Amino acid sequence: MRNLKSDFIYRLKDKVIEGNKITSEEALKLISTKDINVLAECANKITTTFSGDSVDVETLINAKSGRCPEDCSFCAQSSFNSTPIDKYPLLSHDKIFEQAERALQSGANSFCIVCAYKAPPEDDFEHICESIKIIRSKLKIDVNVSLGFMTLERAKRLKSLGVKRYNHNLETSKSFFNKICTTHSYEDRINTAKIVKEAGLELCSGGIIGMGETKEQRVELGVALSELQPDEVPVNMLLGREGTPHYNNNFISEKEIIQTIGTFRFLMPKTILKIAGGREVHLKGDDKKVLRAGANGIITGGYLTTEGNKPSDDFKMLKEIGIKQR
Numbered sequence: 001m002r003n004l005k006s007d008f009i010y011r012l013k014d015k016v017i018e019g020n021k022i023t024s025e026e027a028l029k030l031i032s033t034k035d036i037n038v039l040a041e042c043a044n045k046i047t048t049t050f051s052g053d054s055v056d057v058e059t060l061i062n063a064k065s066g067r068c069p070e071d072c073s074f075c076a077q078s079s080f081n082s083t084p085i086d087k088y089p090l091l092s093h094d095k096i097f098e099q100a101e102r103a104l105q106s107g108a109n110s111f112c113i114v115c116a117y118k119a120p121p122e123d124d125f126e127h128i129c130e131s132i133k134i135i136r137s138k139l140k141i142d143v144n145v146s147l148g149f150m151t152l153e154r155a156k157r158l159k160s161l162g163v164k165r166y167n168h169n170l171e172t173s174k175s176f177f178n179k180i181c182t183t184h185s186y187e188d189r190i191n192t193a194k195i196v197k198e199a200g201l202e203l204c205s206g207g208i209i210g211m212g213e214t215k216e217q218r219v220e221l222g223v224a225l226s227e228l229q230p231d232e233v234p235v236n237m238l239l240g241r242e243g244t245p246h247y248n249n250n251f252i253s254e255k256e257i258i259q260t261i262g263t264f265r266f267l268m269p270k271t272i273l274k275i276a277g278g279r280e281v282h283l284k285g286d287d288k289k290v291l292r293a294g295a296n297g298i299i300t301g302g303y304l305t306t307e308g309n310k311p312s313d314d315f316k317m318l319k320e321i322g323i324k325q326r
């Protein structure tokens with residue numbers, strides 16, 4: 001029997017499907033609902049209405065690891081944190097190409113070259129551009145990049161090389177940002193996101209939930225992202241890494257994840273909403289539920305400094321729930 005208290009979720013779903021935006025107040029009601037089954041059902045309906053029943057599958061390579069001069073509190077690659085990770089300079093063209101080839105063989109649609117920089121030094125930027133050229137000339141896979149802050153000139157260069165999408169996360173809400181980072185500002189992040197769009201690249205921008213932000217601040221992040229109109233929004237779930245201020249903080253629940261993803265779907269009906277870092281730990285194999293609750297993308301094969309599911313296991317899971325890869 002239909003729960004009358006959840007009727008507003010159905011009404012908001014109709015509102016979104018008719019092409020209207022929801023307000024921050026409405027998003028806050030959604031993220032606060034206890035009826036996550038109805039939220040999931042309606043978020044999934046919005047996803048399938050606008051994007052069909054398919055999932056975007058991406059793999060990443062950490063092409064330059066650690067020693068980042070920024071102080072992002074959640075990040076294992078910040079030089080302010082003493083997380084025991086493998087730190088290395090920019091990988092050779094061969095190694096980057098090898099990983100792209102492996103991504104293609106594993107069945108992924110896209111391959112993202114990620115580097116831990118505030119912004120890459122000129123020599124490194126040129127090296128990355130050359131790697132992109134090599135991959136694009138030999139492999140049929142979308143190439144995305146994430147290199148930190150961008151100038152318009154550099155973003156246009158990446159576009160001219162055939163890069164599809166540029167990742168630059170907002171990480172969290174503006175009102176929470178100074179709790180997690182003090183070496184750059186929220187506006188710096190917004191600025192790069194806007195440059196990416198101005199250069200004609202697709203924008204991938206998301207954040208991390210579970211860092212101590214409130215549900216109001218999760219809505220604030222969702223609204224800020226929706227204003228940027230990103231093509232893709234990765235939602236990471238914090239893993240409190242050793243050597244970071246968040247060590248031992250792994251407390252986000254599956255319910256909160258579904259509430260956030262479901263609400264983000266109402267705020268961004270057409271974007272690729274990707275469940276990213278932390279899903280293997282926090283969802284414990286329940287990714288299927290979230291892929292029927294508004295999400296329509298996954299990152300497979302591991303993250304920048306943590307392991308993930310094997311692509312073959314993820315493809316098996318997608319087959320089990322009857323969702324195709326885009």
Ligand code: SF4
Pocket residue numbers: 068069070071072075076077078079115116117118148
């Ligand atoms: S700028 Fe990026 S790589 Fe550097 S510390 Fe922050 S999140 Fe990590």
